[in-house]
Amino acid sequence: MKKYTFGICIAIIAVAAIAAATFLLNQAVEPTAASFTVTLSVRADALVDNIHLLDREKHELVPYDGVIFPETIIRIYDGDSVFDVTQREMRNAGIHMVSSASFVEGIGNLFMFDAGPMSGWLYLVNGESGDVGPGQYILSPGDIIEWEFTIDFSEGW
Numbered sequence: 731m732k733k734y735t736f737g738i739c740i741a742i743i744a745v746a747a748i749a750a751a752t753f754l755l756n757q758a759v760e761p762t763a764a765s766f767t768v769t770l771s772v773r774a775d776a777l778v779d780n781i782h783l784l785d786r787e788k789h790e791l792v793p794y795d796g797v798i799f800p801e802t803i804i805r806i807y808d809g810d811s812v813f814d815v816t817q818r819e820m821r822n823a824g825i826h827m828v829s830s831a832s833f834v835e836g837i838g839n840l841f842m843f844d845a846g847p848m849s850g851w852l853y854l855v856n857g858e859s860g861d862v863g864p865g866q867y868i869l870s871p872g873d874i875i876e877w878e879f880t881i882d883f884s885e886g887w
Contacts (some may be wrong), residue, residue: 765807765808766805766806766870766871766872767804767805767806767871768803768806768815768869768871768872768873768875769801769802769803769873769874769875770801770802770804770816770819770875770877771797771799771801771876771877772797772798772799772816772820772825772837772877772878773796773797773798773876773879774792774793774840774878774879775878775879776845776878776879776881777796777840777881778792778793778794778795778796780845780881783845783849784844784845785844788839788840788844791838791840792840798825798837799819799823799825802819804819806869809868810868810869811864811865811867811868811869812853812860812864812867812869812875813829813832813834813863813865813867814865815869815875816834816853816864816875817829820837825838826839828841832866833863834851834853834864834877835850835851836851837879845879845881846881846882848881848882848884849879849880849881849882849883850879850880851877851879851880852877852879852880852883853867853876853878854874854876854878855874855875855876856873857874857876
């Protein structure tokens with residue numbers, strides 16, 4: 731009789747433990763950081779019109795319309811920087827990106843200096859050129875991030 735009672739007690743404890751675990755797993759978990767959306771795009775329009783500046787083997791990397799990553803609304807989290815979002819989305823889209831610290835050297839296998847000594851990637855947020863590096867620019871709800879390959883940094887884009 732003692733073995734039978736002991737077995738029932740173990741079974742009741744096991745059922746209670748499973749029920750408690752199931753209850754806890756099904757509870758809604760509040761995210762630790764607020765989320766919001768921004769818009770991101772990556773373009774190489776300057777190269778479409780100046781393809782002759784690239785080495786011939788790079789020509790096929792430039793889309794006919796200049797769009798490497800189309801304008802896309804993305805959910806991000808409080809504290810995300812331009813660099814964080816760009817790196818994450820390029821990885822998710824399977825687009826090769828190379829950076830050093832939070833400086834973007836290349837996107838889509840198009841690198842700084844590929845089209846001359848003043849060429850490379852620039853970013854804008856809400857139409858304004860970033861006055862800090864992309865890793866230091868913390869995003870706000872509704873921001874519009876635009877990356878563009880420029881052939882002359884001194885002219886912007």
